[in-house]
Amino acid sequence: MAFPYTDEETKNTGFEKTWSLNNGTQVHGASYFNGYQVVDGSASEYWWSLTNNVNNPSSVVNIQNYIVATSGRTVTFDDFNYVVNNIHGNAQGRSYYTSEEYITRRDRVVDKLVWIWGSLDDGGLVCFRPSPSEIAMMMIDGFFTIPAQGQPGDPDYQDATYGYSVNPVISPWNINDHDWTRVCWFMDAITAESHPEQYQFYGYMRVGTNTNINQKCSVAGYATGLFEYEVAIPQTSMDVIEQIGSAWLSNIGGNGFIFTLDARTAFMWDQSHDFTGKERLSGNPWGNKDIDDEENPYYDSGFNNQGGGGASLDNNVDTSNPEDADIDNNGVDVCSSDLVLMYNPTSAEISSFNSFLYSGITDSIANTLKKLTSDPLQYIISLGLVHFDPPTGVRTNISFGGVDSGVSALRISKQMKSFDFGYIDLKNEFKSFIDYNSRASIYLPYIGYREIDINEVRGSRIRLKYNIDMLTGSCVAYLHISRDSRGNGDCRIYNNMYFFEGNCLLQIPMFATDNRGAVQALMNTLGAGVSLATGNVAGAVTGAVNAVTQQKVTVGRAGSIGSNYGYMSGQEAFIVIERPIISAPLNFGAYEGWTSNINEKVANLSGYTEIDPDTMWSDNFGHATDEEAQMIKDIMNGGVYL
Amino acid sequence: MQATFYNNKSDKRYLNKTIDAKYSNIPIEVLEPSSVIRPSLRVSSGLIGQSVNYLYVNELERYYYIKDWIMENGYIRLECEVDVLMSFKNAIKQQNVIVSRQQKKYNLYMTDPKQKFYNTNATVVKEFPKKPFSISKSQFILCLNGASVSNP
Numbered sequence: 075m076a077f078p079y080t081d082e083e084t085k086n087t088g089f090e091k092t093w094s095l096n097n098g099t100q101v102h103g104a105s106y107f108n109g110y111q112v113v114d115g116s117a118s119e120y121w122w123s124l125t126n127n128v129n130n131p132s133s134v135v136n137i138q139n140y141i142v143a144t145s146g147r148t149v150t151f152d153d154f155n156y157v158v159n160n161i162h163g164n165a166q167g168r169s170y171y172t173s174e175e176y177i178t179r180r181d182r183v184v185d186k187l188v189w190i191w192g193s194l195d196d197g198g199l200v201c202f203r204p205s206p207s208e209i210a211m212m213m214i215d216g217f218f219t220i221p222a223q224g225q226p227g228d229p230d231y232q233d234a235t236y237g238y239s240v241n242p243v244i245s246p247w248n249i250n251d252h253d254w255t256r257v258c259w260f261m262d263a264i265t266a267e268s269h270p271e272q273y274q275f276y277g278y279m280r281v282g283t284n285t286n287i288n289q290k291c292s293v294a295g296y297a298t299g300l301f302e303y304e305v306a307i308p309q310t311s312m313d314v315i316e317q318i319g320s321a322w323l324s325n326i327g328g329n330g331f332i333f334t335l336d337a338r339t340a341f342m343w344d345q346s347h348d349f350t351g352k353e354r355l356s357g358n359p360w361g362n363k364d365i366d367d368e369e370n371p372y373y374d375s376g377f378n379n380q381g382g383g384g385a386s387l388d389n390n391v392d393t394s395n396p397e398d399a400d401i402d403n404n405g406v407d408v409c410s411s412d413l414v415l416m417y418n419p420t421s422a423e424i425s426s427f428n429s430f431l432y433s434g435i436t437d438s439i440a441n442t443l444k445k446l447t448s449d450p451l452q453y454i455i456s457l458g459l460v461h462f463d464p465p466t467g468v469r470t471n472i473s474f475g476g477v478d479s480g481v482s483a484l485r486i487s488k489q490m491k492s493f494d495f496g497y498i499d500l501k502n503e504f505k506s507f508i509d510y511n512s513r514a515s516i517y518l519p520y521i522g523y524r525e526i527d528i529n530e531v532r533g534s535r536i537r538l539k540y541n542i543d544m545l546t547g548s549c550v551a552y553l554h555i556s557r558d559s560r561g562n563g564d565c566r567i568y569n570n571m572y573f574f575e576g577n578c579l580l581q582i583p584m585f586a587t588d589n590r591g592a593v594q595a596l597m598n599t600l601g602a603g604v605s606l607a608t609g610n611v612a613g614a615v616t617g618a619v620n621a622v623t624q625q626k627v628t629v630g631r632a633g634s635i636g637s638n639y640g641y642m643s644g645q646e647a648f649i650v651i652e653r654p655i656i657s658a659p660l661n662f663g664a665y666e667g668w669t670s671n672i673n674e675k676v677a678n679l680s681g682y683t684e685i686d687p688d689t690m691w692s693d694n695f696g697h698a699t700d701e702e703a704q705m706i707k708d709i710m711n712g713g714v715y716l
Numbered sequence: 717m718q719a720t721f722y723n724n725k726s727d728k729r730y731l732n733k734t735i736d737a738k739y740s741n742i743p744i745e746v747l748e749p750s751s752v753i754r755p756s757l758r759v760s761s762g763l764i765g766q767s768v769n770y771l772y773v774n775e776l777e778r779y780y781y782i783k784d785w786i787m788e789n790g791y792i793r794l795e796c797e798v799d800v801l802m803s804f805k806n807a808i809k810q811q812n813v814i815v816s817r818q819q820k821k822y823n824l825y826m827t828d829p830k831q832k833f834y835n836t837n838a839t840v841v842k843e844f845p846k847k848p849f850s851i852s853k854s855q856f857i858l859c860l861n862g863a864s865v866s867n868p
Contacts (some may be wrong), residue, residue, distance in 0.1 A: 412862070413861070414861060416857060416858065416859050417857070417858045417859075417860070418856060418857060419856050421856070423856075424858070453861045453862050454858075457856065457857070457858050462848050462849045462855065463848075463855060464855055464857055472858070473862065474860035474861060475860075476862055493849070495846045495847070496844050496846035497844070497845075500842065505825075506824030506828075507824060507825050507826060511827070519849050538844050545859055644851075645850055645851045646847050646849070647843070647844045649841070649844075650839060650841050651840040652840075653840065654833040655833060655837065656831055656833055657832045657833060657834060658831065658832075663819045664819055666817065666830050667822070668817060668828070669828045670817055670821055670823060671814070672821060673812060673813070675809070676808055676809045676810070677809035679820075680819075681820050682819040683817065683818050683819065684817035686814040689812075689814040690811055691811070694811055695808070696806075696807040698800065698803070702753060702798060702803075702804070705798075705800045709800065710808075710813075712729075713817070715727070715729050715730045715731065716731050716732075
């Protein structure tokens with residue numbers, strides 16, 4: 075299969091295409107070349123940016139592939155000892171390795187740093203591994219060559235196969251987030267040592283997304299030279315913390331290659347920060363010195379974790395790890411059979427199909443349809459509208475009952491599809507009871523507002539996914555909630571805590587009888603009295619504090635909004651937190667103290683202190699009279715300065 | 717009896733007072749009847765000045781606030797009240813207690829009845845970052861029965 079574009083088509087321009095790979099996978103991408111010809115391999119530098127996603131075109135994957143070729147087609151190089159800021163030959167380009175680390179103060183995450191190193195403003199390759207001196211070894215590691223067969227020009231000429239090592243595939247697996255960061259860098263190099271002309275290219279690729287996780291994607295690029303190859307990239311010998319996938323490089327022919335990443339792959343994890351020239355892109359390594367004062371009335375020089383009652387929040391999160399409800403890999407569905415045929419037609423294709431129904435059914439077709447049912451319309455299950463991109467496969471003619479309508483449309487490839495809304499970290503803003511003296515609700519498209527327990531979601535990472543049945547439009551929104559005792563949402567336990575059901579398909583009646591039924595169904599719903607989703611107040615607040623949240627009238631923000639109503643409602647999910655606004659004067663702790671519940675020797679305390687009088691024993695006051703002992707207790711209970 | 721007179725600069729709620737000694741070993745007379753908690757003391761006028769408001773009586777081993785200063789018959793009658801914190805501070809310091817409020821060692825997750833709040837709430841909205849649904853995106857889904865004729 076020839077590479078899908080030529081230099082005339084793409085030179086200095088961008089393009090957008092959808093093409094099929096030889097394995098039937100479709101790739102939709104947009105790319106452009108930096109104004110160089112590519113066919114003859116004479117380019118000295120070219121790179122492209124590719125945006126594609128195999129399964130979900132709505133997700134943006136930005137892939138920047140820097141392919142560097144030394145001048146001409148003849149290359150010699152005698153070492154692989156690339157070090158930071160060193161330039162080999164005419165190599166130009168940039169690549170980065172980023173990592174993130176959290177800065178904590180007093181057990182609280184106050185900032186996040188993004189480090190970058192290996193940035194080469196004037197070109198060269200970058201160190202990805204702990205020691206630059208290991209580059210040589212890594213570059214060589216995994217290399218293999220299969221010599222060319224015959225001579226160029228011979229009919230049976232087989233170009234050499236060039237092996238290489240992927241050096242290394244960097245996983246942006248963030249140990250703190252326990253999730254993939256957006257950018258994945260990897261570098262590969264191909265040599266042609268055994269090729270008589272010894273041309274080579276090396277490149278590095280940056281794969282990033284605008285979302286939090288890698289999407290399944292493919293990259294199609296172009297490399298200089300006329301070689302073809304297909305090789306499985308071996309894993310390197312480096313320490314692998316977490317390696318759950320692999321990368322494949324295959325040539326689709328025509329001097330191109332495809333680098334495929336699995337969406338759920340984390341390749342390797344490297345926490346080494348030993349690179350030279352490391353720069354900080356963001357964050358303050360010391361944390362924001364004002365962050366504790368910033369409208370947080372609780373800033374003080376105290377030690378919250380010594381305040382008794384168990385220093386850490388015992389959040390009682392179930393540490394079991396139930397099966398992920400993600401339905402993407404649910405196996406067999408109706409799409410794998412011909413019993414139900416699902417399509418994703420355009421408006422024009424619907425019109426064409428409609429025309430076929432009314433005027434395109436010949437007697438022969440009608441006889442075919444009537445083999446199973448006397449009413450051909452019974453073959454039409456449903457037509458509906460959705461506000462998302464269903465998973466589609468190949469394009470084919472719309473068929474039903476063994477009849478080809480002649481109208482082309484994309485076939486829906488999977489009945490069940492999971493849609494990821496990403497996650498929200500609902501951190502403890504005040505690290506106080508205020509965080510939990512709040513009310514939380516969530517707006518879910520096609521479902522409406524639902525109350526969620528603030529005690530479960532506060533200090534947690536809340537990940538939202540939808541499982542959708544393309545056939546019926548039924549959807550289930552489920553929340554993964556995870557956190558550790560510090561409330562940072564970085565534990566690796568995911569619990570499916572909430573499930574909400576709805577329907578996201580706007581039914582379109584195709585015929586009169588169908589229309590009457592649909593309208594009547596809606597009227598019945600209305601007649602039943604749609605109640606406001608008021609939700610329930612989560613728990614009760616003891617004490618006299620903050621009557622605001624609890625005493626005020628609960629207002630429903632939406633009714634039931636499934637199906638047709640949901641189609642006309644908001645399509646973005648969000649969490650609403652109602653919390654009290656505290657009024658605390660400066661240095662409140664010095665005047666009134668803060669809540670505490672510790673057993674401590676008085677000599678170890680300083681500052682304002684109130685003591686439970688029942689815990690002071692009169693016989694320990696030396697020569698004090700009974701009245702004096704009581705006076706001591708009363709004063710200590712009322713507040714003293716130690 | 718003798719007493720040392722001080723100028724006390726600390727609030728009564730301080731366990732350890734900041735006191736400046738002014739007059740030491742001043743002879744005093746405890747007027748009867750007097751309690752050890754609220755004694756009446758007499759001092760010859762001229763021995764102490766008005767700058768004192770606090771004293772320590774050696775024989776009683778206690779510190780006292782001077783609550784009132786009364787001039788009578790050439791003497792100064794002092795109405796005093798014991799400072800139990802200062803008098804027994806060493807014993808108090810050795811006690812293990814349950815602390816209910818503290819300036820420096822605290823846990824804010826416990827409900828605080830002393831906090832005051834506005835009579836309104838703050839509403840915070842946090843969007844999920846990914847948006848697979850979009851109001852501007854409309855896709856048809858057509859479902860049909862029966863075998864396909866053209867294979868994918």
